[in-house]
Amino acid sequence: MPYFVSDTLKLHYTDSLNHLTNQTSQETIITLHGMSESHLYWSLSGITQALIDAGYRVISMDMRGHGFTENSSSKKGYDVKTLAQDIDDLADHLGLEKFHLLTHATGGIVGFHYAFDHSNRLLSLMSTNTGPATYPSNKYADITDAEAVIPPLSELDAKRNTNLAKTFKGQLKGDLIQNAIKYADKSPFLNNMPKLKHADTAFAQYTACSYIGNPDNIADFVEAFYTSYDPHIKGLRNIQCPTLMLVGEYDHLFIKPAQQVAREVPNCQHVIMQGIGHMTAFEDPEQLIEILMSFLKIETMHAA
Numbered sequence: 001m002p003y004f005v006s007d008t009l010k011l012h013y014t015d016s017l018n019h020l021t022n023q024t025s026q027e028t029i030i031t032l033h034g035m036s037e038s039h040l041y042w043s044l045s046g047i048t049q050a051l052i053d054a055g056y057r058v059i060s061m062d063m064r065g066h067g068f069t070e071n072s073s074s075k076k077g078y079d080v081k082t083l084a085q086d087i088d089d090l091a092d093h094l095g096l097e098k099f100h101l102l103t104h105a106t107g108g109i110v111g112f113h114y115a116f117d118h119s120n121r122l123l124s125l126m127s128t129n130t131g132p133a134t135y136p137s138n139k140y141a142d143i144t145d146a147e148a149v150i151p152p153l154s155e156l157d158a159k160r161n162t163n164l165a166k167t168f169k170g171q172l173k174g175d176l177i178q179n180a181i182k183y184a185d186k187s188p189f190l191n192n193m194p195k196l197k198h199a200d201t202a203f204a205q206y207t208a209c210s211y212i213g214n215p216d217n218i219a220d221f222v223e224a225f226y227t228s229y230d231p232h233i234k235g236l237r238n239i240q241c242p243t244l245m246l247v248g249e250y251d252h253l254f255i256k257p258a259q260q261v262a263r264e265v266p267n268c269q270h271v272i273m274q275g276i277g278h279m280t281a282f283e284d285p286e287q288l289i290e291i292l293m294s295f296l297k298i299e300t301m302h303a304a
Contacts, residue, residue: 001068004093008073011086012062014039015094016052027123028057029100030087032107033209034129034189035225036168036176036218038067040209041104045281050289054296056100061090063107065221067212076217078224080134084114091121100296102126104281105189106225109134112261115243116235126244126292129278131257132236135161135226141256144263146233153227161226168219176215177207192250192277202282231257236264243268244295248276248283269295 002018004011029051033041039060042048048058062069064077064086071077077086087110091099100123103111108130115125133140135157140150153161168176181203184190193202243265247258249272262270271291276283 004090006089008071009064009077009086010070011064011090012039012068012070013090014043014058014060016048016056016058027055027100028059028094028096029102030091030096031058031060032063032087032101032103032111033060033066034105034107035221036066036213037104037209038062038212040067040205040212041281042102044205044209045285045288047102047281047285047289047292051292054293056296059090059094059099061086062212063110065213065217076220076224078221079227080110080113080225083110083225084118087111087114088118088121097121098123100124100126102128102292103130104128105130105278109136112232112235112239115239115241116232117238119239119241122241124242124244124296125239126246126295127261128246128280128288129248129251129254129258131254132231132261133257134228134230136253136257137229138253138256140229140231141260143231143233143260146237148233150228150230153229161222164226165219165222168215168222171215173211173213173215177210180210181207188251188253189278192248192283193279196283202279205282206279231260233264236261237266239265240267242295244271244292245269246271246273246280246288246291248273248278248280250275250277253278 031042039062042060051058098121101111108127112132184194193199196202245258245261245268247254262268280288
């Protein structure tokens with residue numbers, strides 16, 4: 001397994017160039033997954049292979065605290081700024097001058113924060129089921145004033161965050177996944193999956209994707225990462241690369257944040273996937289692939 005090693009960090013990633021000799025495109029796509037997931041979010045759903053078949057080099061990271069990525073330091077770097085810097089460091093390590101960034105959920109939050117200052121390095125930003133604030137919420141998704149003062153987390157939301165972290169601490173990953181599936185209809189992230197005709201397949205993919213990693217690391221990640229309602233209006237307006245903001249119709253946590261992104265990012269295509277919730281890659285991979293391919297084709301034509 002390839003790792004990018006920097007000081008105490010061993011950042012795991014997969015690279016299609018290591019397995020294929022028929023890459024026809026110089027363009028690379030780096031992918032980021034959601035919370036408690038791994039690089040397998042994109043490959044198990046078939047998205048990675050579809051992109052490879054279209055000629056792209058695909059590099060999928062395991063974010064800090066997730067998957068096979070390890071950090072031996074007591075300073076884990078689970079804040080959004082450090083996680084965004086990992087993207088830049090990996091791209092430098094691989095000698096990538098420019099690349100596309102494909103993200104989901106928490107990985108999408110990291111992707112936005114990377115793009116705030118580095119959109120000149122991005123060929124495009126493709127964001128699914130996510131928003132710009134590190135604490136997902138509708139509370140400030142209508143804000144348009146870049147100078148607005150955003151208050152700290154409410155006592156209730158801070159407690160919710162602490163309670164979420166506690167659900168991971170000291171637990172077995174298998175038990176956590178089993179409980180998540182059992183109560184999926186009550187989850188803002190999995191609520192639409194039981195309704196799918198292929199629900200068994202989707203949950204099997206979710207299980208495999210989420211099984212890698214240490215629950216204690218995820219618990220620490222939750223407490224360190226989800227800290228602010230701030231939608232970073234200035235940062236969104238600073239994103240100059242072509243942007244795709246995609247969200248599921250039933251992903252109620254991110255409908256309004258996605259609208260905010262579409263309003264504020266200068267060159268943004270906003271797509272709502274009908275009949276889909278939060279886990280778009282597992283719920284309707286064919287539709288997601290079609291949307292991604294259409295977006296990439298349009299941006300390639302514009303670049304030409």
